[in-house]
Amino acid sequence: MQSPEPETVVTDEDTGTRPLLSVEDLQTYFFTDEGTIKAVDGASFDVYSGRTLGIVGESGCGKSITAKSILQIIDNPGRIVGGQVKLSSNGDASKNLLEMEPNGEEIRSIRGGEISMIFQEPMTSFSPIHTFGNQIIEAIRLHSPLDKEEAHGLAVDWLRRVGIPSPEQRMSEYPYQFSGGQRQRAMIAMALCTEPRILIADEPTTALDVTTQAQILDILQTLQKQNDMSIIFITHDLGVIAEVADVVAVMYLGKVVEIGPVESIFSSPKHPYTKALLSSMPTIDAAPRERMPSITGAIPHPQNRPSGCSFHPRCPSYMSDICGLREPDLVSIGTDQQASCFLYGRN
Amino acid sequence: MTEETNVEIKKPILEVKNLKKSFPIKRGFLQRTVGHVRAVDDVSFSIADGETLSLVGESGCGKTTTVRAIMRAINPDEGQVLFRTDDDETVDLAELSLSQIRPLRRNIQMIFQDPFSSLNPRMTIFQLISEPLLVNGIGNKQEREDRVTELLRQVGLRPEYMQRFPHAFSGGQRQRIGIARALAINPRLIVADEPVSGLDVSVQAQVINLMMDLQDEFGLTYLFVSHDLSVVNQISDRVVVMYVGRVVEVGKPQELFRNPKHPYTSALISALPITDPKNRGVRPVLEGEIANPANPPSGCYFHPRCPFAVDQCKVEAPPLQEVSGRLVACHRTEELELAGVTKHGVAAG
Ligand SMILES: Nc1ncnc2c1ncn2[C@@H]1O[C@H](COP(=O)(O)OP(=O)(O)OP(=O)(O)O)[C@@H](O)[C@H]1O
Ligand SMILES: Nc1ncnc2c1ncn2[C@@H]1O[C@H](COP(=O)(O)OP(=O)(O)OP(=O)(O)O)[C@@H](O)[C@H]1O
Numbered sequence: 001m002q003s004p005e006p007e008t009v010v011t012d013e014d015t016g017t018r019p020l021l022s023v024e025d026l027q028t029y030f031f032t033d034e035g036t037i038k039a040v041d042g043a044s045f046d047v048y049s050g051r052t053l054g055i056v057g058e059s060g061c062g063k064s065i066t067a068k069s070i071l072q073i074i075d076n077p078g079r080i081v082g083g084q085v086k087l088s089s090n091g092d093a094s095k096n097l098l099e100m101e102p103n104g105e106e107i108r109s110i111r112g113g114e115i116s117m118i119f120q121e122p123m124t125s126f127s128p129i130h131t132f133g134n135q136i137i138e139a140i141r142l143h144s145p146l147d148k149e150e151a152h153g154l155a156v157d158w159l160r161r162v163g164i165p166s167p168e169q170r171m172s173e174y175p176y177q178f179s180g181g182q183r184q185r186a187m188i189a190m191a192l193c194t195e196p197r198i199l200i201a202d203e204p205t206t207a208l209d210v211t212t213q214a215q216i217l218d219i220l221q222t223l224q225k226q227n228d229m230s231i232i233f234i235t236h237d238l239g240v241i242a243e244v245a246d247v248v249a250v251m252y253l254g255k256v257v258e259i260g261p262v263e264s265i266f267s268s269p270k271h272p273y274t275k276a277l278l279s280s281m282p283t284i285d286a287a288p289r290e291r292m293p294s295i296t297g298a299i300p301h302p303q304n305r306p307s308g309c310s311f312h313p314r315c316p317s318y319m320s321d322i323c324g325l326r327e328p329d330l331v332s333i334g335t336d337q338q339a340s341c342f343l344y345g346r347n
Numbered sequence: 348m349t350e351e352t353n354v355e356i357k358k359p360i361l362e363v364k365n366l367k368k369s370f371p372i373k374r375g376f377l378q379r380t381v382g383h384v385r386a387v388d389d390v391s392f393s394i395a396d397g398e399t400l401s402l403v404g405e406s407g408c409g410k411t412t413t414v415r416a417i418m419r420a421i422n423p424d425e426g427q428v429l430f431r432t433d434d435d436e437t438v439d440l441a442e443l444s445l446s447q448i449r450p451l452r453r454n455i456q457m458i459f460q461d462p463f464s465s466l467n468p469r470m471t472i473f474q475l476i477s478e479p480l481l482v483n484g485i486g487n488k489q490e491r492e493d494r495v496t497e498l499l500r501q502v503g504l505r506p507e508y509m510q511r512f513p514h515a516f517s518g519g520q521r522q523r524i525g526i527a528r529a530l531a532i533n534p535r536l537i538v539a540d541e542p543v544s545g546l547d548v549s550v551q552a553q554v555i556n557l558m559m560d561l562q563d564e565f566g567l568t569y570l571f572v573s574h575d576l577s578v579v580n581q582i583s584d585r586v587v588v589m590y591v592g593r594v595v596e597v598g599k600p601q602e603l604f605r606n607p608k609h610p611y612t613s614a615l616i617s618a619l620p621i622t623d624p625k626n627r628g629v630r631p632v633l634e635g636e637i638a639n640p641a642n643p644p645s646g647c648y649f650h651p652r653c654p655f656a657v658d659q660c661k662v663e664a665p666p667l668q669e670v671s672g673r674l675v676a677c678h679r680t681e682e683l684e685l686a687g688v689t690k691h692g693v694a695a696g
């Protein structure tokens with residue numbers, strides 16, 4: 001999540017390495033009675049080994065659905081209708097996860113194995129009728145040849161590592177007996193116990209206090225260093241993103257509207273939406289009692305996506321001759337930043 | 348904000364004195380009481396007319412319980428809640444009967460955390476906002492409609508929406524409806540428990556700006572509850588930091604956050620994410636879990652997690668005392684140099 005010395009984003013060119021995971025033009029739609037909701041509508045990004053990609057954006061912009069699409073765990077009436085999710089293997093070939101049978105052996109062994117996910121709602125990802133211990137042991141044994149006793153030992157070890165006091169005893173307790181913060185930690189332990197190559201963390205600290213949040217970010221950072229794990233970190237908290245991400249993808253209504261190294265996104269955001277989002281972030285060093293800059297207007301309903309650039313009704317830089325008429329593509333600005341906005345060329 | 352210091356507020360609109368509330372812990376088949384959760388354990392503060400006072404602290408530290416005891420949604424065990432009425436009389440809300448409180452209620456209104464569950468889904472926006480008028484027998488139908496129109500405009504919603512139901516509105520819009528409802532009968536004090544915690548940053552900024560504008564326009568007083576220090580910094584005149592049911596520090600946000608005088612305040616600040624990626628680095632993480640209010644530690648409740656604790660801290664609870672224009676409860680406050688917010692976000696400590 002964090003490199004010891006500040007350095008710029010790693011791209012294909014400067015390391016010669018390929019991305020571990022590549023999401024290309026992902027489209028996931030929900031076909032409801034009221035119409036089609038394009039929850040994810042052409043999202044693309046790369047994830048590199050040992051690095052953290054942050055995904056930010058307002059509620060409903062498609063962050064969670066993007067994450068779930070990677071693992072093909074989309075509920076009805078949702079369907080992945082386009083795109084590729086390429087996972088590179090240790091050898092040379094890469095596999096397109098979207099070509100796998102959604103309930104087949106192949107993707108099931110990747111879920112919770114090579115790619116683990118921390119879900120936004122911790123309560124829904126645990127079974128209320130099984131003890132924590134059994135659930136973690138089962139997760140471990142699904143992806144490793146350990147016997148029950150070994151898996152038990154490993155589970156206790158992980159609960160301890162994420163800071164759950166007296167883990168041995170807590171193994172026999174049920175989810176409702178844990179506090180919110182403890183449940184979140186237990187879920188993190190469960191996601192990490194199989195030592196995944198990629199961790200997808202969907203709002204892993206949003207429900208937590210700053211102090212607990214700091215402890216958990218610390219744990220993730222340590223593990224990332226130890227295992228060279230990649231992290232996709234989803235949040236709407238820009239403060240957390242500033243702290244953990246190497247590269248940031250900003251989403252608006254199902255699309256990545258800007259992507260670049262975290263320093264560039266914070267010091268010179270290009271898309272008007274990114275700029276607006278950053279300036280509406282409350283900061284503790286702001287002068288008190290000052291009005292906060294806010295984005296005018298409300299997030300449009302995903303069914304009534306505005307024409308052209310979908311940010312145009314709220315955009316302070318709106319240009320009437322183009323923004324509402326045509327859809328901008330992501331274009332490169334500088335060496336490693338991209339934004340989709342006509343201010344940077346009328347492609 | 349008034350010129351008064353933190354320590355002495357002349358003519359406060361609300362003065363909370365030594366408020367205590369504990370809840371029984373019941374266990375087993377017979378539901379026997381096996382202990383008590385000391386949710387609010389001797390809390391005192393006062394609020395000046397027209398100011399915004401915020402309560403901050405980790406989850407479970409007693410913020411909501413404090414507010415509920417002030418509103419008499421629950422009965423406090425001990426302490427006083429002195430409210431100054433329109434006629435400049437001081438009454439103790441903690442000891443009045445509920446029927447004596449009812450006429451005072453119109454002076455104090457509440458905004459809730461969850462804009463989704465706090466609005467009755469079967470009532471129209473008009474019914475929701477005019478309900479407090481109806482309950483207090485204010486105006487006829489036409490007058491109430493005019494008032495709701497005016498209120499909707501004030502909170503930035505279109506009056507045409509009056510006949511719609513809450514489900515047709517977004518989170519931020521629902522929170523505006525909640526604010527319009529709270530304003531309907533011209534209260535003097537508004538108690539807001541985490542009013543923006545469930546909202547996106549952009550919507551959060553709109554709601555906070557609205558609250559500050561309405562305060563300037565109507566001279567409202569706010570008691571604001573939040574665990575988000577950045578939001579609190581932006582909206583407050585003074586901040587009360589709580590830890591496990593007790594007040595540990597009170598001060599103006601600039602002073603309190605830049606130059607904390609209690610180790611817990613400093614720890615909270617250092618746990619904040621560093622909002623400038625250029626300045627991120629290793630920072631101290633507060634060890635240990637928040638103390639259990641059912642079984643709090645001896646002495647200073649913070650001592651098991653405090654890097655500065657000495658023997659005295661383990662045995663003696665520090666009183667809340669004035670320290671250079673601030674109120675602090677720490678034995679060692681005068682000798683400590685604590686890290687606070689710097690220009691670049693947060694000091695590494
Ligand atoms: N089961 C579903 N049926 C219909 N629409 C859905 C369903 N699940 C998600 N959506 C829609 O897809 C869009 C994207 O949702 P998603 O959960 O990815 O948002 P998000 O960015 O994670 O938001 P949040 O920050 O609130 O978690 C939303 O507009 C949502 O209404
Ligand atoms: N009705 C109740 N019965 C028993 N315990 C309670 C009750 N209400 C609150 N508590 C306990 O009192 C303590 C303080 O709770 P309170 O809701 O006031 O915290 P808070 O500071 O508002 O936290 P949060 O930030 O999570 O809202 C907690 O330990 C809580 O579990």
Ligand code: SF4
Nearest residue numbers: 647650653660677678
């Ligand atoms: S009284 Fe002691 S334990 Fe408590 S905060 Fe001060 S130094 Fe730390």
Ligand SMILES: [Mg+2]
Nearest residue numbers: 063064065120
């Ligand atoms: Mg989500």
Ligand SMILES: [Mg+2]
Nearest residue numbers: 410411412540
């Ligand atoms: Mg609360």
